[in-house]
Amino acid sequence: QSGEVAANPEQYDESYLCPVQVGQTTLNLDFDTGSADLWVFSTLTPKSESTGHSLYNPSTGTKKSGYTWDISYGDGSGASGTVYADKVVVGGVTATSQAVEAATSVSSQFEQDTDNDGLLGLAFSSINTVEPQAQKTFFDSVKGSLAKPLFTADLKKGAAGTYDFGYIDSSKYTGSISYVNVNTANGFWEFTASGYAVGSGSVSGSVGDAIADTGTTLMYLPTTVVQAYYNKVDSADYDSNQGGYTYDCSENLPNFLISLGGKTFTVSGTDINFAPVDSSGETCFGGIQENTGIGMSILGDIFLKSVFVVFDQTQSTPRLGFAAQ
Numbered sequence: 001q002s003g004e005v006a007a008n009p010e011q012y013d014e015s016y017l018c019p020v021q022v023g024q025t026t027l028n029l030d031f032d033t034g035s036a037d038l039w040v041f042s043t044l045t046p047k048s049e050s051t052g053h054s055l056y057n058p059s060t061g062t063k064k065s066g067y068t069w070d071i072s073y074g075d076g077s078g079a080s081g082t083v084y085a086d087k088v089v090v091g092g093v094t095a096t097s098q099a100v101e102a103a104t105s106v107s108s109q110f111e112q113d114t115d116n117d118g119l120l121g122l123a124f125s126s127i128n129t130v131e132p133q134a135q136k137t138f139f140d141s142v143k144g145s146l147a148k149p150l151f152t153a154d155l156k157k158g159a160a161g162t163y164d165f166g167y168i169d170s171s172k173y174t175g176s177i178s179y180v181n182v183n184t185a186n187g188f189w190e191f192t193a194s195g196y197a198v199g200s201g202s203v204s205g206s207v208g209d210a211i212a213d214t215g216t217t218l219m220y221l222p223t224t225v226v227q228a229y230y231n232k233v234d235s236a237d238y239d240s241n242q243g244g245y246t247y248d249c250s251e252n253l254p255n256f257l258i259s260l261g262g263k264t265f266t267v268s269g270t271d272i273n274f275a276p277v278d279s280s281g282e283t284c285f286g287g288i289q290e291n292t293g294i295g296m297s298i299l300g301d302i303f304l305k306s307v308f309v310v311f312d313q314t315q316s317t318p319r320l321g322f323a324a325q
């Protein structure tokens with residue numbers, strides 16, 4: 001089988017939500033290549049935490065008794081609950097007995113984002129949080145039945161993009177796809193990014209160890225790289241209150257060039273201009289920030305909306321393919 005699903009941006013492209021049938025309900029889920037749990041708001045979630053969200057009703061599923069899950073993310077958000085086996089359909093691709101993690105508790109960040117009914121993890125199943133036994137991601141559940149064991153992400157700035165499962169749509173990218181091998185030891189789509197440049201010109205240095213993460217909004221890069229970037233932005237400085245680099249919204253940001261698999265990709269300065277820090281709209285928060293304390297770089301949505309990405313498991317070593325959009 002194969003299929004395509006829309007990826008609809010939230011405000012400021014903070015995250016991208018896709019319609020997914022879970023049991024008998026259609027939920028808007030955040031497809032997340034940086035985690036491996038498919039968890040959803042449910043009728044088991046306290047009303048005080050689930051108002052405004054579409055809810056999964058576990059009555060259509062089969063409870064996996066004694067199974068629980070509990071996930072927390074680097075920003076301190078998280079959720080936990082119980083596990084059911086149910087039908088999940090993404091763009092016509094069906095997993096007949098997918099582990100659906102019903103939330104019995106969610107953190108305030110998720111509670112407040114009423115367009116987001118949960119996450120569909122697309123990292124490697126080795127980091128699924130279900131106890132006593134890790135469960136397969138949706139992709140792992142359907143992989144064997146897909147025309148090709150791969151999926152692609154085509155995210156866009158301020159417009160609907162797509163995730164395709166089982167095939168590569170060559171109308172969605174230009175030029176050739178350049179591939180890098182993935183190291184799955186940490187359960188992420190993790191690879192080594194090469195040189196970079198700020199503004200224009202030839203790339204040099206090395207960004208190093210990085211993950212392709214559709215579930216993280218911004219780009220988190222080594223301090224040396226981030227300082228080199230904001231040195232080219234006159235009004236920029238590190239604002240500890242905001243927890244990152246800010247600058248005058250009126251200032252034009254330079255492009256960021258990064259070399260992956262021997263090819264150089266350009267993230268435009270307009271894409272790196274993330275969002276105002278407050279309603280005055282004078283000061284803006286940058287889409288490139290430091291990866292301090294993370295242990296690797298994260299190429300999140302700010303980067304991914306500039307490229308077409310293939311998450312490829314056609315070979316014994318998984319690989320990532322990048323092409324210009």
Ligand SMILES: O=C(CNCCc1c[nH]c2ccccc12)Nc1scc(-c2ccccc2)c1C(=O)NCc1ccccc1
Binds near residue numbers: 033034074217294
């Ligand atoms: O977790 C994911 C992908 N799912 C995110 C789901 C999600 C988490 N809040 C959400 C809110 C809305 C929608 C989805 C999510 N990626 C990774 S790998 C390593 C780290 C990490 C580890 C330690 C320290 C920092 C990051 C993260 C991380 O925490 N990213 C989110 C973030 C990163 C930085 C700042 C904020 C968030």
